[in-house]
Amino acid sequence: MSMAADKPRGGSFSRNFSAASSAISHIPGFKHGPNGTMFLSSGISDLDRILGGGFTVGSLVMVMEDTEAPHHMLLLRNFMSQGLVHHQPLIYTSPSKDPRGFLGTLPSPMASRDDKSHVHVTEQERGLRIAWQYKKYFGEHNSEPLRDGKSEYCSDFDLRKPLERHFFTGKHVDCVSLNDTSDLTAFIKHCSSFLSRAPQSMGGRIAIQSLCSPQCNFFGKEWDMLSFVRSLKTVVRLSNAVAVVTFPPSLVSSTFSKRLQHLADTLVSVKAIPDEDKELAKLLTGYQDMVGLLSVHKVARINTQVPAILEATTFSMKLQKRRSLVLECLNQAPVDGSSGASYASSGGCSVSSKTGPLDF
Numbered sequence: 001m002s003m004a005a006d007k008p009r010g011g012s013f014s015r016n017f018s019a020a021s022s023a024i025s026h027i028p029g030f031k032h033g034p035n036g037t038m039f040l041s042s043g044i045s046d047l048d049r050i051l052g053g054g055f056t057v058g059s060l061v062m063v064m065e066d067t068e069a070p071h072h073m074l075l076l077r078n079f080m081s082q083g084l085v086h087h088q089p090l091i092y093t094s095p096s097k098d099p100r101g102f103l104g105t106l107p108s109p110m111a112s113r114d115d116k117s118h119v120h121v122t123e124q125e126r127g128l129r130i131a132w133q134y135k136k137y138f139g140e141h142n143s144e145p146l147r148d149g150k151s152e153y154c155s156d157f158d159l160r161k162p163l164e165r166h167f168f169t170g171k172h173v174d175c176v177s178l179n180d181t182s183d184l185t186a187f188i189k190h191c192s193s194f195l196s197r198a199p200q201s202m203g204g205r206i207a208i209q210s211l212c213s214p215q216c217n218f219f220g221k222e223w224d225m226l227s228f229v230r231s232l233k234t235v236v237r238l239s240n241a242v243a244v245v246t247f248p249p250s251l252v253s254s255t256f257s258k259r260l261q262h263l264a265d266t267l268v269s270v271k272a273i274p275d276e277d278k279e280l281a282k283l284l285t286g287y288q289d290m291v292g293l294l295s296v297h298k299v300a301r302i303n304t305q306v307p308a309i310l311e312a313t314t315f316s317m318k319l320q321k322r323r324s325l326v327l328e329c330l331n332q333a334p335v336d337g338s339s340g341a342s343y344a345s346s347g348g349c350s351v352s353s354k355t356g357p358l359d360f
Contacts, residue, residue, distance in 0.1 A: 029086030030057070030203065031153050035303035040088075040203060040242045041154040043078030046327035047294075048154055050315070052308065055079075055244075055266065056300040057203060058237040060229070062264035063246040064257075065210065069272035071292040071317065072246045074325055076207050078157055079244050081106045081167075083205035085155055089172040089198040089241075091191055091206045095215035099175040103168045107157035110324065158323045172198055178210075182217040184228040188235060195239040204241035206232070211247045212256075222256045229263050265300035270317070284316070284330060292317040294327060 031039040031053055039054035048054040055061055065072045083090050084106070092099055174194050181187050195204045210216075211225065218224055229245070236243045249257040261267055271293045274280065281287040294315045299308035315327040 029083075029088060029153065037302050038240075040205070041082050042075070043080075043082035043154065043157060044075070044325055044327065045154045045156070046315075047075075050296060050310065050327065051266065051299055054154070055242045056302055057240050057242060058302070059242060059265035059300040060233045060236060060263065061242065061244045061266040061268070061300075062260060063244065064261075064267070064269035065246050065248045066269075066271045066292070067248055067250050069292065071270040071272060071294075073209070074159075074317070075268075075270070076209060076244065076246065077106050077159070078325065079205065080207050081109070081157055081163055082155060084163065084167040084173070085109055087170075087172070088202055089174075089195055089204040090168075091174045091176065091194055091204075092209075093176040093178050093181075093187075093207070094209035095178045095213040097177055097179050099177050103173070103175070104162055106163040106168070107159045108161040108163045109155035110158045110161075156324050159319065159325065160323055172202075178208075178213070178216045180217075184218060184224055185231075188228060188231045191232070192235050192239070195235070195241055200240055202240075204236075204239050206236065206241060206243040208243065208245040211245050212252050213248065214251065222253070226256075226259055226263070229260065233263065233265075261297070264298060265302075267296075267298035269295045269297065271295070286316070286318070286328070289318050290316045291319055293330075 029040065031041070033039050033053045033056065038057040039048075040057055041048055041054045042051070063072045063075055080090060080092060080103075092102065094102060096102065176187065176190070191206060198204065211229075212219065232243055232245070235241070247257075247260060252260075273287075273290045273292055277287075284290070294317050296310060296313050296315075299310070301308055312329045314330055316330055318326050318328060320326045
């Protein structure tokens with residue numbers, strides 16, 4: 001019998017993720033997807049549902065920034081906080097001279113309404129409430145949200161409450177300033193080495209803010225940045241990680257911007273809402289509550305050639321009770337006088353019985 005007969009055969013366009021999937025299938029923070037893929041949560045439950053489960057493990061996510069407002073930072077904060085809550089290795093880079101200071105702005109997970117079992121206060125501790133408050137700074141108080149005894153796949157984050165310090169003081173968190181980085185090849189080696197020190201089953205997250213910012217030493221070196229993005233895709237593929245990279249398309253040439261968009265597995269863009277736009281106020285439901293718009297241009301699809309068909313491609317970004325970020329369909333009519341339900345509360349876009357300026 002020939003040796004070729006003993007080898008399994010697969011399609012030319014498919015990758016073998018069976019070993020990676022089996023290794024991380026029982027690790028908190030991961031979720032099974034179609035065609036043997038795995039997902040990591042984006043930290044926003046509505047965005048996870050829009051993308052079919054979250055960010056695909058081993059994929060590159062690119063976010064096109066808006067120069068008018070830093071709404072891309074909302075996506076980065078939730079993405080980073082979700083990884084820290086699940087104790088996954090995290091690399092954060094930005095043009096800032098002190099990127100570690102950004103960790104103090106990350107949001108904290110809100111307590112689950114149905115399960116408050118993660119907060120244990122005995123009768124003795126109730127008499128010493130001041131001492132009990134200090135425990136969270138030493139890691140003795142586990143504030144990781146639990147549901148049915150298991151870590152939640154996607155947490156609800158409170159943007160007004162900072163993440164507790166013990167989440168990002170561990171050895172699996174690294175911050176690098178792009179202002180001091182002149183050799184992108186060395187930075188790629190640093191990322192690969194950092195992720196290799198942690199077990200592959202833990203996965204990992206890479207968050208890069210404003211890759212093409214003028215503050216970077218390599219600004220204008222388009223070929224170097226393209227080579228960097230290609231190498232970054234290889235690193236995340238081999239490390240069971242997800243990389244989220246934001247860049248300002250208005251500060252680079254249109255040709256370079258198109259090439260970056262083509263390299264992305266998942267591509268989204270954010271846009272600010274003008275303060276006083278009477279035309280938009282007439283067209284959009286709940287205009288006063290919106291902080292921005294999010295558009296999905298491409299969704300990662302691994303091990304398949306079937307394209308993703310979304311119910312909508314543009315969504316409104318709102319802060320629910322000024323605390324948590326939610327996404328809503330723009331053509332979703334109000335229900336019983338409200339400004340509309342979030343994408344998480346309904347599977348599709350409903351139609352109101354009342355007629356208005358626009359009737360969908």
